[in-house]
Amino acid sequence: MKRLLFALFCLLSLTARASEPVATTADATESENFNPGEMILHHIGDSHEWHWFTLGETHVTTYLPVIAYRAGSGLSVFSSHELAEGKVHEGLKLEHEHLVSTDGAKVYDFSITKNVATLMIASALLLIVFISVARGYAKRGTAAPRGMQSFFEPLIIFIRDEVAKKSIGPKYERYMPYLLTVFFFIWFSNLLGLLPGGANLTGNIAVTLTLAAITLLITLFSSNKNYWAHIFATPGVPKPLLFIMIPVELIGVVVKPFSLMVRLFANITAGHIVTLSFISLIFIFRNIGIAPISIAFGLFIFFLELLVAILQAYIFTLLTAMYIGGAVEDHHDADYQIGGGDGAAPAQAH
Amino acid sequence: MNIVTPEIGLIFWQVVIFLIVVLLLRAYAWKPILSSLKERESSIEGALRMADQAKLEMQQLQAGNEKLLAEARMERDRILKEATTMSNQFIEQAKTKATEEGARMIEQAREAIRNEKNAALAEVKNTAAQLSIDIAERILRRELTDQPAQQQLVDSYLKEVKLN
């Protein structure tokens, strides 16, 4: 949608001025040559200011705070407006949206970037929505849900019954807060990314990496004896083969969250790239006639993305629940395969 | 910015904000929501169970009523049957009694008639004998005067007696 609106503004300027519009601040310097690759990369990447849209030569931009830490000069906090258009401020400048120090020192960039701002908006939205839903329960007690409450209740029940209970089993209740938060966080962020001017938060590798790492940590901390026994003494595998099985199992432990990270990142980013590409067609062909087709396809992809938004949230949550389930389940193999040496005294076993 | 290189700043903010959100939502949203849902489900389940129980009780009650009704009906039938039998018996008895009485009375009448007849016959015999004696007396008185006539008379009598 942000691409659609963006395209619409570009179209407006096209008809009014019959000239190539500038797509982004980055493109402003090379307005003669439209570079779709750069435009798309800019839109799916992070930035230190929030560029809403371009109307002709006017850029509507919100400048976000820059917070940088350098070993030598300590913490610097200022508006990203000071860095706009390649300016240098407090020895810092932006190189392709990357904060660097002019003296070559290492910069730890903790700026409230567009993605961090979106992250805050999504979090605030989550808190407002679900605390008010919870208030609805407190007010109405066991009566039928109403309004927002009745919209989210089926989803909450779905996550509880179809995702948590089925994947984790009787110990599911401990993991409900994380599963529900991760599901709604991903869904809300995906939807925010589809809004015009929205940031590609869940299509950012840092965000999906963090979520996947939290899943991995929860899996490891809730794992029981059987889980580790399965990794270091895979049942049914002869001892000499264990030296190869242990790395294989350890790879499996890391790959599970890794695939979660890549899937969410790739799906959301790909969706954004596809939508942007259709919009870019207008500028590539420099033809207004292509606009209806390109907007139609863009719209189609947009509605597909609405579906993908909730589907990816569901898949992330489901697979997280399955990994946790695998770590907490009391494996049946343990009863008769692990510790086969006890086989001599089966009568005492039970 | 390379899109596949995670930025330390975003990771930092994501960890901090996400964990705060999880903790806040857990305390102020998920716990109350999930416990309310559980409470509601258990109350609905309880209500359903109670309804089922009430239905069962109703059925039992109905079955009991029907049983009572059937019993009452059976009792009524039994009483009716008994009454019919009794009345039939009465009628039968009365009939028998009446017949017997009639027969007895007829028998009595017959007896009386027989007695009367016998008495009448006896009287007739007596009278006849008296008459015979009287006649015989008179004849004897007259015949004592006339011998042949006497003989004649005796003969005629004897003839008559033989005829008897």
Place this chain on the structure above:
Amino acid sequence: MASPVKPPDNPDNPDNRSDRLRTVARYSGIGMQMAATIGLSTWAGYSLDKHYQTNTPWFTLGLMLLGLFAALYNVIRAVSKGE
């Protein structure tokens, strides 16, 4: 787990639909894992080779094969375990 009011064996039953969705998600997860296993181990081998500046990329080769084996092993185990 299902509430007693839910009718059993109904094709429109949310249970069946969600089970189908669940299966799809599970298998897509298995495929993703397979790709990620090979990719991740090859990348690890490649960076090890780069770090030690080996002439022959033994790390790349070895870890790639290990990753391939691990991917196949995990897929077979995940599929044979079933639902």
